[in-house]
Amino acid sequence: MQNVFAPHDHANCTHSALTTVERACAERGLRLTPIRKRTLEILLEGHHALGAYDVLQKLSDDGLADKPPMAYRALNFLVEHGFAHRVERLNAYIACTHPDADHTPALWICLDCHKVAETVQAAELGQRLGQEGGFSINTLTIEAEGSCQQCRDESSND
Amino acid sequence: MQNVFAPHDHANCTHSALTTVERACAERGLRLTPIRKRTLEILLEGHHALGAYDVLQKLSDDGLADKPPMAYRALNFLVEHGFAHRVERLNAYIACTHPDADHTPALWICLDCHKVAETVQAAELGQRLGQEGGFSINTLTIEAEGSCQQCRDESSND
DNA sequence: CTATAAATGTTATGTTATAACATATCAATA
DNA sequence: TATTGATATGTTATAACATAACATTTATAG
Ligand SMILES: [Zn+2]
Ligand SMILES: [Zn+2]
Ligand SMILES: [Zn+2]
Ligand SMILES: [Zn+2]
Secondary structure, three states, rough: OOOOOOOOOOOHHHHHHHHEEEHHHHOOOOOHHHHHHHHHHHHHOOOEEEEEHHHHHHHHOOOOOOOOHHHHHHHHHHOOOEEEEEEEHHEEEEEOOOOOOOOOOOOEOOOOOOOOEEEEEOOOHHEEEEEEOOOEEEEEEEEEEOOHHHHHHHOOOO | OOOOOOOOOOOHHHHHHHHHHHHHHHHOOOOOHHHHHHHHHHHOOOEEOOHHHHHHHHHOOOOOOOHHHHHHHHHHHHHHHEEEEHHHHHOOOOOOOOOOOOOOOEEEEEEOOOEEEEEEEOHHHHHHHHHHHOEEEEEEEEEEEOHHHHHHHHOOOO
């Protein structure tokens, strides 16, 4: 999925992410337990970032988990293996939209529709920046807040 | 100051930042009140990020402030006007090392010495990334965790 | 089977941040 | 210089985010 801000077949979006993650877990010997799978499904419900306690509430509604550590463990599992991303600016989490690739995403947070998109072209860019000062990058966070094309188009149609 | 990871005349570092901020406040009609000034001085004590409650403790030691909102207000003032930066990855704050320039910094967090450096060459880079998807950037966060040249040099001298 | 590791369940608490409202101080101007 | 409106500070309370520590259960390998 390229542009989550634009209208798209989100059922397909969800389904392909889920099957990709299931395959990746099988290949890598990771256990996509019920809590973990449901947590991913919850994040996949939309392209909005959810806080850990939002996720926990939904897990609790499903009778799967009802204590903060349970949600954090599932979210951390997904993040560690690249199936979800933490949005630092929002203290929140999104499902990854290309969970097959080993990647460092740049995140685009629309302040209008509140969707969060990601692009993967950002990593080498950071590496270049860092080399200037001899800094060796372990992890790189790139997040932008602003407005997506769709929201700007809509607001100009007033 | 370019490379805060390397040994440098930090007294000068502190002094020049403080006088630059004082001048900027005078020019822009901003009030660098005692709490705000002391908060800046606290951040300037080193190139380490401090949490709001660390700052609050120091303000409290000085009898200047003793409730969370006081520290957050002072920190927010400094951040809003570009005199300090919030480090999203650390939920913490650093004094800006070039408070004269209107800038979007990239932050370099050394996991070894825990110093945080900033560079200003990053903004246009983000703009370029964003334009690809038609995203209009309001604020941009670029933060890297890793190891600085000095720390890597030292650890290879074992 | 059983030993081991991994995951989950649970309690408690730590950490970060803000809403809401009261009071004081500053700065412009009548 | 008194009024006043804006800005900053003081205060209470609570919201929101996150993890330490330990017990129990479940999965997997030998
Ligand atoms: Zn979708
Ligand atoms: Zn949008
Ligand atoms: Zn310095
Ligand atoms: Zn270092």
